[in-house]
Amino acid sequence: MSSQPLSSIEIEYAERCDREHARVCGDTRPPGLRRRLASWRDQWLVRQALKVAGEPGLILDLACGSGRFWPVLAEHVNRVILASDNSQGMLDHACTHHPASLLKRVKTFQGSAFSIGLSANAVDCIFCLELFRHVPNSEARLALLSEFHRVSRDTVIVSVASRDRVEGEFREAGFKVLSYQEFLPGSSLWRVYVLRKKG
Secondary structure: OOOHHHHHHHHHHHHHEEEEEEEEHHHOOOOOOOHHHHHHHHHHHHHHHHHHOOOOOOOOOOOOOOOHHHHHHHHOOOOEEEEEOOOOOHHHOOOOOOHHHOOEEEEEEEEEEOOOOOOOOOEEEEEEHHHHHHOOOOOHHHHHHHHHHHEEEEEEEEEEOOOOHHHHHHHHEEEEEEEEOOOOOOOOEEEEEEEEEEO
């Protein structure tokens, strides 16, 4: 058993996101070039990953935070977005950040990524871009992947910071790698993977 209970990983991550989001919200200056470029690159990676995943119609954004990627996920006009976060406060706050036309396409619910309150094969794709790369150990990543395997009918999109063992963990959890893209080609910052359930 790991020294860190699974729920505390999400609580720690949520607190870090709350602090970062409060800092960004409190900064009234327009974002600098570096932040704009990073945001553009993030969005490009998400669009590419969604294409590889076959433009899924029903997607679950896990540990969605303030809904940073909802505008990109909603670019596909027929896509339905479910969004879950461990923090109800963050979900409530997310609803103040987006126009009503977008929010009517997003159904939010509070819950843990380690125990998703949905039935097996409930969605076409699970999108977990931020939380997964902050999970510190193999046991916790495998617990997440096992739950993703249960709930996704087809694909999963995750990002990772350390690639040492993660591709083996994907295979162990019953996924094959469809593609990956690096945040910066040739860098070791992080990488976005698109996975498909085997069989």
